[in-house]
Amino acid sequence: MDLNLNGKVALVVASSQGLGRAIAEELVKEGANVMITSRDREKLQIVKQEIEQLGSGKVTYIKTDITNPEEIEQLIKATNEQFGKLDILINNAGGPPAGSFDSFADSDWQQAFELNLLSYIRMIKHALPLLRKQGGKIVNIASSSIKEPIPGLILSNTFRTAIVGLSKSLAQELAADHILVNTVAPGRIATDRITYLDEVNAKKQGITRVELEQKVKTTIPLGRYGTPEEFAKVVAFLASDGNTYMTGSTFLVDGGMVKAI
Template structure:
Protein backbone atom coordinates (compact mmCIF):
# COMPACT_ATOMS: atom_id res chain seq x y z
CA UNK A 1 0.00 0.00 0.00
CA UNK A 2 1.34 3.40 -0.99
CA UNK A 3 1.00 5.71 2.03
CA UNK A 4 1.69 8.78 -0.16
CA UNK A 5 4.31 10.13 2.22
CA UNK A 6 7.11 10.76 -0.25
CA UNK A 7 8.39 14.34 0.03
CA UNK A 8 5.95 15.13 2.86
CA UNK A 9 7.54 16.75 5.92
CA UNK A 10 7.25 15.36 9.45
CA UNK A 11 8.36 16.93 12.72
CA UNK A 12 8.84 14.28 15.40
CA UNK A 13 9.39 15.32 19.00
CA UNK A 14 11.58 13.33 21.42
CA UNK A 15 12.96 11.26 18.55
CA UNK A 16 16.56 10.50 19.48
CA UNK A 17 15.51 7.16 20.97
CA UNK A 18 12.57 4.91 21.77
CA UNK A 19 9.20 5.34 20.13
CA UNK A 20 10.04 8.67 18.51
CA UNK A 21 13.08 7.21 16.78
CA UNK A 22 11.09 4.20 15.57
CA UNK A 23 8.47 6.50 14.04
CA UNK A 24 11.20 8.53 12.35
CA UNK A 25 12.61 5.35 10.80
CA UNK A 26 9.25 4.33 9.35
CA UNK A 27 8.64 7.77 7.86
CA UNK A 28 12.11 7.98 6.32
CA UNK A 29 11.58 4.55 4.77
CA UNK A 30 8.38 5.91 3.21
CA UNK A 31 10.32 8.78 1.64
CA UNK A 32 9.22 11.58 3.96
CA UNK A 33 11.42 14.47 5.00
CA UNK A 34 11.91 14.00 8.73
CA UNK A 35 12.98 16.48 11.38
CA UNK A 36 14.09 14.85 14.63
CA UNK A 37 14.64 16.63 17.91
CA UNK A 38 15.52 16.17 21.57
CA UNK A 39 17.75 18.00 24.01
CA UNK A 40 20.82 15.91 23.15
CA UNK A 41 22.64 17.05 19.98
CA UNK A 42 25.12 14.16 20.08
CA UNK A 43 22.34 11.57 20.08
CA UNK A 44 20.53 13.42 17.32
CA UNK A 45 23.63 13.47 15.13
CA UNK A 46 24.02 9.72 15.59
CA UNK A 47 20.36 9.03 14.79
CA UNK A 48 20.49 11.31 11.74
CA UNK A 49 23.38 9.26 10.35
CA UNK A 50 21.49 6.02 10.99
CA UNK A 51 18.35 7.31 9.27
CA UNK A 52 20.24 8.57 6.24
CA UNK A 53 21.55 5.05 5.64
CA UNK A 54 17.95 3.96 5.02
CA UNK A 55 18.17 5.81 1.69
CA UNK A 56 14.73 7.34 2.10
CA UNK A 57 13.66 10.92 2.71
CA UNK A 58 15.82 13.81 3.86
CA UNK A 59 16.72 14.03 7.55
CA UNK A 60 17.42 17.14 9.60
CA UNK A 61 17.86 17.59 13.33
CA UNK A 62 17.77 20.45 15.79
CA UNK A 63 18.10 20.28 19.55
CA UNK A 64 15.10 21.59 21.45
CA UNK A 65 13.92 21.65 25.05
CA UNK A 66 10.16 21.34 24.62
CA UNK A 67 9.63 23.08 27.97
CA UNK A 68 11.04 26.23 26.35
CA UNK A 69 8.52 28.07 24.16
CA UNK A 70 11.21 30.08 22.35
CA UNK A 71 13.07 26.91 21.35
CA UNK A 72 9.81 25.42 20.07
CA UNK A 73 9.25 28.48 17.88
CA UNK A 74 12.82 28.25 16.56
CA UNK A 75 12.42 24.54 15.78
CA UNK A 76 9.18 24.99 13.86
CA UNK A 77 10.50 28.06 12.05
CA UNK A 78 13.67 26.25 10.95
CA UNK A 79 11.66 23.25 9.75
CA UNK A 80 9.42 25.41 7.59
CA UNK A 81 12.38 27.39 6.26
CA UNK A 82 14.12 24.17 5.14
CA UNK A 83 11.17 22.21 3.79
CA UNK A 84 8.52 24.85 3.09
CA UNK A 85 5.79 23.32 5.23
CA UNK A 86 4.98 20.85 8.00
CA UNK A 87 2.57 18.11 6.95
CA UNK A 88 2.87 15.87 9.99
CA UNK A 89 3.51 16.48 13.68
CA UNK A 90 4.20 13.78 16.25
CA UNK A 91 3.99 15.09 19.80
CA UNK A 92 5.97 12.91 22.15
CA UNK A 93 7.72 13.33 25.52
CA UNK A 94 9.43 11.17 28.07
CA UNK A 95 7.37 10.10 31.04
CA UNK A 96 7.53 12.04 34.31
CA UNK A 97 8.95 10.48 37.49
CA UNK A 98 7.09 7.70 39.24
CA UNK A 99 5.72 8.22 42.73
CA UNK A 100 2.65 8.52 44.92
CA UNK A 101 0.53 11.60 45.61
CA UNK A 102 2.17 12.41 48.95
CA UNK A 103 5.64 12.22 47.40
CA UNK A 104 4.94 14.82 44.71
CA UNK A 105 5.87 18.48 45.20
CA UNK A 106 4.54 21.52 43.35
CA UNK A 107 7.75 21.46 41.31
CA UNK A 108 7.07 17.85 40.26
CA UNK A 109 3.55 18.75 39.14
CA UNK A 110 4.71 21.84 37.26
CA UNK A 111 7.48 19.95 35.49
CA UNK A 112 5.12 17.17 34.38
CA UNK A 113 2.53 19.68 33.17
CA UNK A 114 5.05 21.58 31.07
CA UNK A 115 6.68 18.43 29.67
CA UNK A 116 3.71 16.17 29.06
CA UNK A 117 0.86 18.53 28.21
CA UNK A 118 1.88 22.16 27.70
CA UNK A 119 4.63 21.18 25.25
CA UNK A 120 1.98 19.48 23.07
CA UNK A 121 -0.21 22.57 23.19
CA UNK A 122 2.66 24.87 22.26
CA UNK A 123 3.87 22.66 19.44
CA UNK A 124 0.42 22.42 17.86
CA UNK A 125 -0.02 26.18 18.15
CA UNK A 126 3.21 26.78 16.24
CA UNK A 127 2.56 24.33 13.38
CA UNK A 128 -1.06 25.37 12.81
CA UNK A 129 -0.42 28.33 10.48
CA UNK A 130 1.45 26.01 8.10
CA UNK A 131 -1.01 23.12 8.37
CA UNK A 132 -4.08 25.31 7.88
CA UNK A 133 -2.90 26.11 4.36
CA UNK A 134 -2.67 22.54 3.07
CA UNK A 135 -4.11 20.28 5.77
CA UNK A 136 -2.09 17.89 7.87
CA UNK A 137 -1.90 15.10 10.38
CA UNK A 138 -1.11 15.29 14.11
CA UNK A 139 -0.49 12.32 16.38
CA UNK A 140 -0.20 12.84 20.13
CA UNK A 141 1.61 10.04 21.95
CA UNK A 142 0.11 9.27 25.36
CA UNK A 143 0.01 6.04 27.38
CA UNK A 144 -2.30 3.13 28.08
CA UNK A 145 -2.95 4.94 31.37
CA UNK A 146 -5.56 7.04 29.54
CA UNK A 147 -7.79 3.96 29.74
CA UNK A 148 -6.51 2.33 32.92
CA UNK A 149 -4.39 4.28 35.45
CA UNK A 150 -1.02 2.69 36.18
CA UNK A 151 -0.15 2.38 39.90
CA UNK A 152 2.76 4.58 40.93
CA UNK A 153 2.57 6.81 37.82
CA UNK A 154 0.31 9.53 39.23
CA UNK A 155 1.77 12.38 37.16
CA UNK A 156 1.55 10.45 33.92
CA UNK A 157 -1.97 9.24 34.72
CA UNK A 158 -3.09 12.84 35.23
CA UNK A 159 -1.55 14.67 32.29
CA UNK A 160 -1.88 11.92 29.68
CA UNK A 161 -5.65 12.20 30.11
CA UNK A 162 -5.30 15.89 29.31
CA UNK A 163 -3.83 14.90 25.95
CA UNK A 164 -6.97 12.90 25.14
CA UNK A 165 -9.20 15.87 25.97
CA UNK A 166 -7.01 18.16 23.88
CA UNK A 167 -7.08 15.79 20.92
CA UNK A 168 -10.84 15.24 21.01
CA UNK A 169 -11.57 18.96 21.20
CA UNK A 170 -9.11 19.95 18.46
CA UNK A 171 -10.50 17.28 16.13
CA UNK A 172 -13.70 19.33 16.09
CA UNK A 173 -11.98 22.67 15.65
CA UNK A 174 -9.42 21.65 13.02
CA UNK A 175 -11.53 19.43 10.76
CA UNK A 176 -12.52 22.38 8.57
CA UNK A 177 -8.83 22.85 7.72
CA UNK A 178 -8.48 19.16 6.77
CA UNK A 179 -6.25 18.55 9.78
CA UNK A 180 -6.72 15.12 11.36
CA UNK A 181 -5.52 14.66 14.94
CA UNK A 182 -5.42 11.47 17.00
CA UNK A 183 -3.96 10.07 20.20
CA UNK A 184 -1.96 6.84 20.18
CA UNK A 185 -1.49 5.15 23.54
CA UNK A 186 1.28 2.56 23.92
CA UNK A 187 1.07 -0.26 26.39
CA UNK A 188 4.16 -2.26 27.26
CA UNK A 189 6.50 -1.52 24.34
CA UNK A 190 10.14 -2.63 24.69
CA UNK A 191 11.84 0.74 25.22
CA UNK A 192 14.38 2.06 27.73
CA UNK A 193 11.55 3.83 29.57
CA UNK A 194 9.63 0.59 30.12
CA UNK A 195 12.82 -1.22 31.14
CA UNK A 196 13.47 1.50 33.72
CA UNK A 197 9.94 1.18 35.12
CA UNK A 198 10.33 -2.59 35.34
CA UNK A 199 13.64 -2.15 37.12
CA UNK A 200 12.08 0.18 39.69
CA UNK A 201 9.12 -2.09 40.34
CA UNK A 202 11.42 -5.11 40.59
CA UNK A 203 13.49 -3.45 43.30
CA UNK A 204 10.37 -2.65 45.31
CA UNK A 205 9.30 -6.30 45.14
CA UNK A 206 12.76 -7.75 45.73
CA UNK A 207 12.92 -9.59 42.42
CA UNK A 208 14.97 -9.29 39.24
CA UNK A 209 13.92 -7.14 36.28
CA UNK A 210 13.57 -10.30 34.20
CA UNK A 211 11.17 -11.77 36.76
CA UNK A 212 9.22 -8.52 36.79
CA UNK A 213 8.97 -8.56 33.01
CA UNK A 214 7.71 -12.14 32.95
CA UNK A 215 5.08 -11.25 35.54
CA UNK A 216 3.84 -8.32 33.43
CA UNK A 217 3.72 -10.46 30.29
CA UNK A 218 1.24 -12.77 31.99
CA UNK A 219 -1.25 -9.90 31.93
CA UNK A 220 -0.82 -9.30 28.20
CA UNK A 221 -2.99 -11.60 26.05
CA UNK A 222 -0.35 -11.71 23.29
CA UNK A 223 2.18 -12.78 25.92
CA UNK A 224 4.97 -10.36 25.05
CA UNK A 225 6.04 -6.73 24.98
CA UNK A 226 5.44 -4.85 21.76
CA UNK A 227 8.25 -3.83 19.45
CA UNK A 228 8.89 -0.12 18.77
CA UNK A 229 8.59 -0.74 15.03
CA UNK A 230 5.13 -2.28 15.54
CA UNK A 231 3.98 0.80 17.39
CA UNK A 232 5.51 3.04 14.74
CA UNK A 233 3.57 1.30 11.97
CA UNK A 234 0.22 2.33 13.46
CA UNK A 235 1.37 5.91 13.97
CA UNK A 236 2.64 6.04 10.38
CA UNK A 237 -0.75 4.97 9.06
CA UNK A 238 -2.53 7.73 11.00
CA UNK A 239 -0.01 10.27 9.67
CA UNK A 240 -0.38 9.10 6.08
CA UNK A 241 -2.62 10.21 3.23
CA UNK A 242 -4.32 6.81 3.45
CA UNK A 243 -5.92 7.98 6.69
CA UNK A 244 -8.69 10.24 5.43
CA UNK A 245 -11.49 9.72 7.96
CA UNK A 246 -10.04 8.92 11.40
CA UNK A 247 -9.74 11.90 13.72
CA UNK A 248 -10.29 12.61 17.41
CA UNK A 249 -9.68 8.98 18.32
CA UNK A 250 -7.52 7.25 20.91
CA UNK A 251 -5.83 4.09 19.65
CA UNK A 252 -4.40 1.63 22.16
CA UNK A 253 -1.37 -0.36 20.99
CA UNK A 254 -0.99 -2.73 23.91
CA UNK A 255 -1.37 -6.35 22.84
CA UNK A 256 -4.78 -6.47 24.52
CA UNK A 257 -3.37 -5.61 27.97
CA UNK A 258 -5.95 -2.98 28.98
CA UNK A 259 -9.24 -4.59 29.93
CA UNK A 260 -11.44 -1.47 29.91
CA UNK A 261 -13.88 -0.77 27.07
Protein backbone atom coordinates in the same frame (compact mmCIF):
# COMPACT_ATOMS: atom_id res chain seq x y z
CA MET B 1 -0.80 -0.14 0.69
CA ASP B 2 0.89 3.00 -0.57
CA LEU B 3 0.77 5.46 2.32
CA ASN B 4 1.72 8.32 -0.02
CA LEU B 5 4.23 9.74 2.42
CA ASN B 6 6.86 10.36 -0.22
CA GLY B 7 7.83 14.03 -0.07
CA LYS B 8 5.68 14.79 2.96
CA VAL B 9 7.33 16.74 5.77
CA ALA B 10 7.09 15.46 9.33
CA LEU B 11 8.30 16.85 12.64
CA VAL B 12 8.82 14.09 15.20
CA VAL B 13 9.36 15.39 18.73
CA ALA B 14 11.64 13.61 21.22
CA SER B 15 13.06 11.45 18.46
CA SER B 16 16.65 10.66 19.39
CA GLN B 17 15.61 7.38 21.02
CA GLY B 18 12.69 5.13 21.92
CA LEU B 19 9.30 5.51 20.29
CA GLY B 20 10.14 8.86 18.74
CA ARG B 21 13.14 7.45 16.92
CA ALA B 22 11.16 4.42 15.74
CA ILE B 23 8.46 6.71 14.31
CA ALA B 24 11.06 8.84 12.53
CA GLU B 25 12.62 5.71 11.05
CA GLU B 26 9.28 4.44 9.76
CA LEU B 27 8.42 7.77 8.16
CA VAL B 28 11.83 7.97 6.45
CA LYS B 29 11.36 4.43 5.11
CA GLU B 30 8.10 5.59 3.57
CA GLY B 31 9.81 8.52 1.86
CA ALA B 32 8.92 11.37 4.20
CA ASN B 33 11.34 14.18 5.00
CA VAL B 34 11.77 14.29 8.76
CA MET B 35 12.91 16.84 11.31
CA ILE B 36 14.12 15.09 14.45
CA THR B 37 14.70 16.80 17.76
CA SER B 38 15.68 16.25 21.38
CA ARG B 39 17.90 17.88 24.02
CA ASP B 40 20.92 15.75 23.07
CA ARG B 41 22.77 17.13 20.04
CA GLU B 42 25.29 14.27 19.87
CA LYS B 43 22.53 11.66 19.81
CA LEU B 44 20.69 13.59 17.12
CA GLN B 45 23.79 13.64 14.92
CA ILE B 46 24.15 9.87 15.24
CA VAL B 47 20.45 9.17 14.66
CA LYS B 48 20.40 11.39 11.57
CA GLN B 49 23.30 9.48 10.04
CA GLU B 50 21.73 6.12 10.83
CA ILE B 51 18.14 6.64 9.77
CA GLU B 52 18.71 8.67 6.60
CA GLN B 53 20.13 5.46 5.12
CA LEU B 54 16.80 3.68 5.56
CA GLY B 55 14.80 5.37 2.81
CA SER B 56 14.53 8.21 0.32
CA GLY B 57 13.38 10.77 2.88
CA LYS B 58 15.73 13.52 3.99
CA VAL B 59 16.57 13.91 7.69
CA THR B 60 17.70 16.96 9.60
CA TYR B 61 17.74 17.90 13.25
CA ILE B 62 17.74 20.74 15.73
CA LYS B 63 18.45 20.54 19.46
CA THR B 64 15.33 21.57 21.39
CA ASP B 65 14.18 21.73 24.99
CA ILE B 66 10.43 21.31 24.56
CA THR B 67 9.74 22.92 27.94
CA ASN B 68 11.16 26.15 26.49
CA PRO B 69 8.56 28.07 24.43
CA GLU B 70 11.16 30.06 22.50
CA GLU B 71 12.96 26.88 21.43
CA ILE B 72 9.66 25.33 20.29
CA GLU B 73 8.98 28.36 18.14
CA GLN B 74 12.47 28.14 16.67
CA LEU B 75 11.99 24.42 15.96
CA ILE B 76 8.86 25.04 13.89
CA LYS B 77 10.55 27.92 12.08
CA ALA B 78 13.62 25.79 11.30
CA THR B 79 11.45 22.97 9.95
CA ASN B 80 9.72 25.36 7.57
CA GLU B 81 13.02 26.92 6.49
CA GLN B 82 14.53 23.51 5.82
CA PHE B 83 11.63 21.87 3.98
CA GLY B 84 9.28 24.70 2.99
CA LYS B 85 6.20 23.23 4.64
CA LEU B 86 4.88 20.96 7.40
CA ASP B 87 2.42 18.13 6.77
CA ILE B 88 2.73 16.02 9.92
CA LEU B 89 3.32 16.79 13.59
CA ILE B 90 4.11 13.91 15.92
CA ASN B 91 3.92 15.15 19.51
CA ASN B 92 5.94 13.06 21.91
CA ALA B 93 7.72 13.48 25.25
CA GLY B 94 9.55 11.34 27.76
CA GLY B 95 7.54 10.15 30.72
CA PRO B 96 7.68 11.87 34.13
CA PRO B 97 9.14 10.13 37.19
CA ALA B 98 7.38 7.26 38.90
CA GLY B 99 5.94 7.85 42.37
CA SER B 100 2.84 8.26 44.51
CA PHE B 101 0.84 11.42 45.20
CA ASP B 102 2.60 12.09 48.51
CA SER B 103 6.05 11.82 46.96
CA PHE B 104 5.74 14.85 44.67
CA ALA B 105 6.08 18.55 45.40
CA ASP B 106 4.41 21.36 43.47
CA SER B 107 7.55 21.75 41.38
CA ASP B 108 7.28 18.11 40.23
CA TRP B 109 3.71 18.67 39.08
CA GLN B 110 4.73 21.85 37.28
CA GLN B 111 7.61 20.12 35.49
CA ALA B 112 5.38 17.22 34.40
CA PHE B 113 2.73 19.66 33.19
CA GLU B 114 5.23 21.62 31.10
CA LEU B 115 6.85 18.49 29.63
CA ASN B 116 3.89 16.21 29.08
CA LEU B 117 1.03 18.56 28.26
CA LEU B 118 2.03 22.19 27.76
CA SER B 119 4.77 21.20 25.28
CA TYR B 120 2.10 19.53 23.11
CA ILE B 121 -0.10 22.61 23.29
CA ARG B 122 2.73 24.97 22.39
CA MET B 123 3.95 22.73 19.58
CA ILE B 124 0.49 22.59 18.02
CA LYS B 125 0.00 26.33 18.42
CA HIS B 126 3.15 27.14 16.44
CA ALA B 127 2.63 24.37 13.87
CA LEU B 128 -0.96 25.28 12.98
CA PRO B 129 -0.19 28.15 10.57
CA LEU B 130 1.86 25.72 8.46
CA LEU B 131 -0.59 22.81 8.75
CA ARG B 132 -3.52 25.02 7.78
CA LYS B 133 -1.92 25.83 4.42
CA GLN B 134 -2.60 22.39 2.95
CA GLY B 135 -4.16 20.35 5.74
CA GLY B 136 -2.25 17.69 7.63
CA LYS B 137 -2.05 15.26 10.51
CA ILE B 138 -1.35 15.63 14.21
CA VAL B 139 -0.61 12.48 16.18
CA ASN B 140 -0.24 12.86 19.94
CA ILE B 141 1.62 10.07 21.74
CA ALA B 142 0.21 9.27 25.17
CA SER B 143 0.17 6.10 27.32
CA SER B 144 -2.11 3.15 28.00
CA SER B 145 -2.86 4.93 31.30
CA ILE B 146 -5.43 7.00 29.38
CA LYS B 147 -7.68 3.93 29.57
CA GLU B 148 -6.47 2.28 32.76
CA PRO B 149 -4.40 4.27 35.29
CA ILE B 150 -1.07 2.66 36.09
CA PRO B 151 -0.21 2.32 39.80
CA GLY B 152 2.76 4.46 40.85
CA LEU B 153 2.54 6.76 37.82
CA ILE B 154 0.21 9.48 39.03
CA LEU B 155 1.99 12.25 37.12
CA SER B 156 1.73 10.35 33.85
CA ASN B 157 -1.84 9.23 34.58
CA THR B 158 -2.89 12.85 35.05
CA PHE B 159 -1.26 14.56 32.10
CA ARG B 160 -1.48 11.75 29.55
CA THR B 161 -5.23 11.66 30.09
CA ALA B 162 -5.41 15.39 29.43
CA ILE B 163 -3.85 14.78 26.01
CA VAL B 164 -6.96 12.81 25.02
CA GLY B 165 -9.23 15.73 25.87
CA LEU B 166 -6.96 18.08 23.94
CA SER B 167 -6.92 15.81 20.88
CA LYS B 168 -10.67 15.25 20.88
CA SER B 169 -11.39 18.96 21.11
CA LEU B 170 -8.85 19.87 18.45
CA ALA B 171 -10.22 17.23 16.09
CA GLN B 172 -13.54 19.07 16.10
CA GLU B 173 -12.06 22.55 15.85
CA LEU B 174 -9.57 21.74 13.08
CA ALA B 175 -11.69 19.50 10.87
CA ALA B 176 -12.66 22.46 8.68
CA ASP B 177 -8.94 23.04 8.05
CA HIS B 178 -8.54 19.42 6.89
CA ILE B 179 -6.32 18.61 9.86
CA LEU B 180 -6.87 15.21 11.46
CA VAL B 181 -5.90 14.77 15.11
CA ASN B 182 -5.51 11.41 16.83
CA THR B 183 -3.93 9.94 19.96
CA VAL B 184 -1.85 6.76 20.04
CA ALA B 185 -1.16 5.08 23.36
CA PRO B 186 1.60 2.49 23.86
CA GLY B 187 1.32 -0.36 26.31
CA ARG B 188 4.41 -2.37 27.21
CA ILE B 189 6.64 -1.45 24.29
CA ALA B 190 10.28 -2.47 24.75
CA THR B 191 12.01 0.88 25.26
CA ASP B 192 14.38 2.35 27.86
CA ARG B 193 11.35 3.94 29.56
CA ILE B 194 9.75 0.52 30.12
CA THR B 195 13.05 -0.89 31.37
CA TYR B 196 13.20 1.94 33.92
CA LEU B 197 9.63 1.32 35.08
CA ASP B 198 10.24 -2.41 35.34
CA GLU B 199 13.31 -1.78 37.48
CA VAL B 200 11.33 0.50 39.80
CA ASN B 201 8.52 -2.02 40.19
CA ALA B 202 10.88 -4.97 40.58
CA LYS B 203 12.67 -3.19 43.42
CA LYS B 204 9.36 -2.55 45.17
CA GLN B 205 8.45 -6.22 44.91
CA GLY B 206 11.88 -7.51 45.90
CA ILE B 207 12.42 -9.43 42.67
CA THR B 208 14.67 -9.06 39.63
CA ARG B 209 13.65 -7.07 36.57
CA VAL B 210 13.60 -10.27 34.50
CA GLU B 211 11.22 -11.89 36.99
CA LEU B 212 9.01 -8.80 36.92
CA GLU B 213 8.97 -8.82 33.13
CA GLN B 214 7.83 -12.43 33.07
CA LYS B 215 4.98 -11.58 35.44
CA VAL B 216 3.90 -8.67 33.29
CA LYS B 217 3.91 -10.79 30.15
CA THR B 218 1.29 -13.06 31.70
CA THR B 219 -1.10 -10.07 31.77
CA ILE B 220 -0.67 -9.42 28.04
CA PRO B 221 -2.84 -11.63 25.82
CA LEU B 222 -0.15 -11.73 23.11
CA GLY B 223 2.33 -12.84 25.77
CA ARG B 224 5.15 -10.42 24.99
CA TYR B 225 6.23 -6.80 24.96
CA GLY B 226 5.69 -4.94 21.71
CA THR B 227 8.51 -3.54 19.61
CA PRO B 228 9.00 0.15 18.81
CA GLU B 229 8.68 -0.75 15.12
CA GLU B 230 5.21 -2.22 15.67
CA PHE B 231 4.12 0.96 17.42
CA ALA B 232 5.65 3.18 14.75
CA LYS B 233 3.75 1.49 11.93
CA VAL B 234 0.43 2.48 13.53
CA VAL B 235 1.55 6.08 13.91
CA ALA B 236 2.83 6.19 10.33
CA PHE B 237 -0.53 5.01 9.02
CA LEU B 238 -2.47 7.63 10.99
CA ALA B 239 -0.07 10.31 9.73
CA SER B 240 -0.38 9.20 6.12
CA ASP B 241 -2.85 9.57 3.27
CA GLY B 242 -4.03 6.09 4.18
CA ASN B 243 -5.95 7.81 6.97
CA THR B 244 -8.58 10.11 5.50
CA TYR B 245 -11.53 9.67 7.86
CA MET B 246 -10.25 8.96 11.37
CA THR B 247 -9.92 11.95 13.68
CA GLY B 248 -10.52 12.52 17.37
CA SER B 249 -9.84 8.85 18.07
CA THR B 250 -7.56 7.08 20.52
CA PHE B 251 -5.67 3.96 19.53
CA LEU B 252 -4.03 1.50 21.92
CA VAL B 253 -0.97 -0.47 20.82
CA ASP B 254 -0.74 -2.81 23.78
CA GLY B 255 -1.09 -6.44 22.72
CA GLY B 256 -4.54 -6.53 24.32
CA MET B 257 -3.21 -5.69 27.79
CA VAL B 258 -5.73 -2.99 28.72
CA LYS B 259 -9.02 -4.56 29.80
CA ALA B 260 -11.13 -1.40 29.52
CA ILE B 261 -13.70 -1.24 26.74
